[in-house]
Amino acid sequence: MLLGPSLAVAAVLFAIGVAGVLIRRNAIVIFMCVELMLNAVNLTFIAFAQRLGVAGQIFVFFVMAVAAAEAAVGLAIILAIYRHRESIDLRDINLLKG
């Protein structure tokens, strides 16, 4: 039921997420874009679950749990960086430069 439109929405959402990660410089926004990509994948899972069985729905729960854990850790890191540098602009955070 509505598989094609659902997948189309998921694809658009994912593309928006990728574009956000690539373009934006603010760590919080990038973080939110990553969440957007995760949810686009979740939508794909749900859509396919209609056809291929309940396993897709189970996966969605796992993805949510991991996303929650990731959000906790990721936000903590961003907070720590902000306290350290007074900035969350990714262009300033380039310690790994070779």
Add this chain to the structure above:
Amino acid sequence: MTHTAMDLVWLIPILPLLGFVLNGTLALVRPAAKTAVSVIGVSVLVAAFAVAVVVVRALVAAHPAAPVVFTYWQWMPVGTLQVNAALQVDPLSAVMLLVVTGVGSLIHIFSVGYMREDAGYARYFACLNLFVFFMLTLVLGASFPVMFVGWEGVGLCSYLLIGFWFNEQINADAGKKAFIVNRIGDFGFLVAMLLLFQHAGSLDFTSVFGTAPTVFRAGGPVITAITLFLFLGCTGKSAQIPLYTWLPDAMQGPTPVSALIHAATMVTAGVYLVARCNLLFALAPISSAVVAGIGALTALFAATIALKQWDIKRVLAYSTVSQLGYMFLGVGTGATVAGIFHLATHAFFKALLFLGSGSVIYAMHHAYHAIHSHEDAQDMRNMGGLKDYLPWTWVLMWIATLAIAGVPPLSGFFSKDEILGAAFARGGVQPVWYLFWALGLASALLTAFYMTRLMRYTFHGPNRTGEPARPHLHEAPWVMTGPLLALGALSALGGVLNLPALVGGGARLEHWLAPVTEAGAALLPAHEASRGTEWALIGVAVAVALAGMVGAFRLLQPEALLPARLAPAETGFARVLWRKWYVDELYDAVIVRPIQWLSREVLWKIVDVRLVDGAGVNGAAATSRALGWIGSKLQTGQVGFYVAVFVAGVLVVLRLAAR
């Protein structure tokens, strides 16, 4: 297989190996324990001799037609190449066993006296025991590879013992020279082994000699190549032209080492190899002629050099080279028995001569040492008249001299005469052997001459040692003269081993060695000399020997000789002989220096410095540094850049996966 006393054969090499391990340990832990070292070093050899006697007695009792092979374990099972660690007892190895352990025991006993005051006493005996172990492996090995282990091992011990006093550059150089020159010969041995395996499919003596007459076409190129490469190995180990130059230099080692390794045993390994492979050489007439020709030529060439040497050991060294030439003349002619006979008698009288010279050097060294003089203790110009001081050595060395000169009825007469007789007889079939016979006869003349010269300059005439040193000259202790006496008896009576039928003897060695030689002898052209010819040959040989000795007495004037430090330089042809025909200089100019130039200018300065170090080692470092620099530039630290690359990568992978 029933158990016989022959089963004990493994003990014969193991005993000296045990001696090496114990003495080697003592050399490292307690080098001053000289009594323990002497007891171990000598007793293992005497025990090995006793076991050898037991084994040979069992062999005599059984008298099997085929060699008795004892296989202990698989050594190299590689496809069709099956090499076992196996020993073999047959009449030929039995003769070698008795010579090696018997003469070896006597020389070990002599060493106890000769080396007593040396700091490296334990190391010396360890090396000497190790040498005997390898020599016994060489003569007992039942296949070419096992023999090769012994062959290489004796070379190693020879190197270790020539450079025994390695603090002096000249000794270390002599050891190195011996080792390197021998490598050239060993290469020949290896190539011969590989060719043999390629064509005969096996390396065991029994199977190679069993199949050789059917596998190889007599006189064909393959068998000729194999035997010539084998003989190249022999020229290295047994000091024949063109690889003989290491042996005279090897005299830098202790004198008992010269007696054991460089006169009695190791250098005869080549003769043993040709005798062992007499069947292969019988199949290759060209190689046989080369062996006999090189042998005869070496005999004469070395004898001419011996005429003008002043160092007593050098005279004996060239004499050894010359006598080895005789042995090769014998085995090359196909007279394997005569060659082995001369090998045995030569081991007796040459060991006696070397040990006698050791006794002389010992006395001279102690006399000069007592007065803190640095005169040369080995130069005959510093000797003279020693018969009053060393009476035993004098008498015994005269016996050996008469034996080597070929004066009947001493041992050397019979063996040398047998070789010359065989060469002359073969001349009836192939005339080139008349030339070899003539060369041999000429060297017999020179042998008698230079040995008499050595004896006269050393023991007769006025004493030139110098007034202060003279009272310190005295005979060596009994532990040294005892072995001399035993060797003197052997030198005098060794001829009974193989008395020819001509003088009513039984030719015992010939019958004894028949199982080893008959297959090869059957392939040779028949050549028998009549009794009249044989008597004539004996007459000529004796006349030549006596002429050489009389000539030395008439021509030389020990009274006119000056001590070494006052002696004028040699001139003219005598100088050419004294400088050994400039062969060392020739090799140096033609081979050594071009190789050194090539090594230094091309291999070192271009190949090593530029290619290996420059392009190879530093090049690899520079390349990885450049790659690393590029890689580090990729790391911008910008997360956005990483993500962009990542996304691009994912897209590429997806595109490829969707194909």
